[in-house]
Amino acid sequence: MTERDKVFAGSIPKSYDTLMVPLIFETYAADMAELVAASSPDSVLETAAGSGVVTRALAPKLPAGARYVVTDLSQPMLDYAATRQGSDSRIEWRRADALALPFEDASFEVVCCQFGAMFFPNRVVGYAEARRMLRPGGRFVFSVWDRIEENAFADHVTHAVATLFPHDPPGFLARTPHGYHDIALIRDDLRRAGFADIEIETREKVSCAPSARDAATAYCLGTPLRNEIEERDAALLQLAVDRATEAIASHHGEGAVTGKIQAHVIVAAR
Template identity: 80%
Template sequence: MAESDKGFAGSIPQLYDTLMVPLIFGAYAADMAELVAAAAPGAVLETAAGSGAVTRALAPRLRADARYVVTDLSQPMLDHASSRQGTDSRIEWRQADALALPFADASFDAVCCQFGAMFFPDRVAGYAEARRVLRPGGRFVFSVWDRIEENAFADDVTRAVATVFPDDPPRFLARTPHGYHDAALIREELRRAGFTDIAIATHAKQSHAPSARDAATAYCQGTPLRNEIEARDASLLQLATDRAAQAIARRHGTGPVAGKIQAHVIVASG
């Protein structure tokens, strides 16, 4: 993973939340909230919380006396998530590295992480930390994107932006968000981290945007793909966005657009 893949700062948190969350994250956040809340956990840790899509879905489902600790490596993302949540005395916001959690052993009934594990520089270490802070019988619930070819808009954008930089195409989307899709590898790394009961389910959904332009702007300007584009030539950010919008429109139409998205949802315990 390139260092720029971790750059969620500047205008990215706002664009990510207003464009990317409704585009691809909202539906999966609702599913994760339901899955975590089903066990009525008294203490929940969320890692790599991003702009708070899961937090907003899960908090209303938790017990009135629950403890909910929400963390992210990026302080700008955490600040944005907190600003969206409103007052909730059950929630503690804390900047934290999922690979070195500042919590005691056996502190939580559930750990959840939506679309964050792909960014872990050492996933086994991150999984081991989740297991360490779980109480006996606790569950680690997380999701990762399937391969980019199963995710229409991400694939369209990656191919289109490559035409702007043919000698050095930005590969953020394929490399990181969609680069950790091998279910056998996920299972193996969880076992190496000490988990023994592992369930992996693959869920396809439809992604919707008001227009091809909205979808293109979300990916090109509301994710670290922007960092890659600007590192090559910041003056070409708009051209890259235009090319992506044109590609999405050619494939999905000029009005409101819809495209397939697909992800793995994992529940691990033991």
Template identity: 75%
Template sequence: MTERDKVFSGSIPKFYDTLMVPLIFEGYAADLAALVAASSPGSVLETAAGSGAVTRALAPRLGANARYVVTDLNQPMLDYAAERQGADSRIEWKQADALHLPFDDAAFDVVCCQFGAMFFPDRVAGYAEARRVLEPGGRFVFNVWDRIEKNAFADEITRALATVFPHDPPRFLARTPHGYYDVALIRDDLSRAGFTTITIETQEKLSRAASAHGVAIAYCQGTPLRNEIEARDARLLEFATQRAAQALAGRYGNGPVAGKIQAHVIVATR
């Protein structure tokens, strides 16, 4: 992962939330929220909250007296999520690094993280921090994307952009969001962090959009893939987006499109 892979600023938070969240994140956010809420936790910490997809799904499921701390490394994303969520006295918004959490030991019943672990520069350290702030018997609930070949739109766009930049193809999607898919490695990392009870379920869903062009804009302009394109030649952002849209339309048609997405959902108990 490069430093550019972690930058969610400028117009990215809005594009990410309005385009990427309904495209691939909402369904998994609803599932994760249900999984977290199933134990009726009194205190929840969310790390790498992004634009707040899980926060919006989980907050209505928590009790009136629950404590819900929502964190992210990127302040622009956290600001966007807080504004989108609106007032809720149970929620505390705090900029925080998941690898160095500013909380006491055994402070939470549940720690949750939606599609954030792939961005951790040291995943064992991040998992160890999640375990540290969990009370005994507490759960760390998170998900990660499966390999890019199991995620149709991301794979098609990555291959299309390689034709725009053949000598230096943008590999953000394959490298980071879809780069941490090995279930054996995930189990090993969690074990090294001190977790002993680990369950992993692979979940397939269908991603839908009104058009191939909408999918291309979402990925090329609503994720750090935009940073990677602009670093090569900012003048080619629109051209690259159009090339991705053409590739998607060639495979899925010019009307509404649907493609497979797949992720691993993990529960590790302290």
């Protein structure tokens, strides 16, 4: 992962939330909200919250007196998430690094993180921090994407954009969002962080978009892939969207499109 992989700023937060969230994140957010809320926790810490898709799904399911702390490393993403959430006195918004959390030990019943661990520079440290936050018996609930070949639109977009830069193809999607998919490695990292009770389930879902162009635009403009394209040649950004659109349409047809998405959902108990 490069430092640019973590830059969710400028127009990306809004594009991410309006384009990427309904495309691939909402369906998994509903699952995570169910998992986290199942134990009726009185305190939840969310890390790498992004534009707040899990927050919006989870907050209505938590007890009235619950404490819910929502964090992200990116202040622009956190600010955007807060504007989408509306008033909720239970929620505390806090910029925080998941690898150096500014809270006391054993402060929460549940720590959750949807599709954030792939961005951790040191995942063992991040998992150890999550464990430090948990009370005895508490749960760390998180998800990561499976390999890019199991995620149709991301794979098509990556190959299509690469044709514009054959000598230096942008690799963000394969490198970072889909670069941490080895279940054995995930288990090993969690054990090294101190977790012993680990459950991992691979969940396949369907990604839907009104058109191939909508899906292509989401990936090219709503993720740090945009940064990679603009670094190489900003004038080719629209052409990148066009190429990605053509690739998705060639595999999934004209009009509304659907494609496979797949992720690992992990629950580790303290």
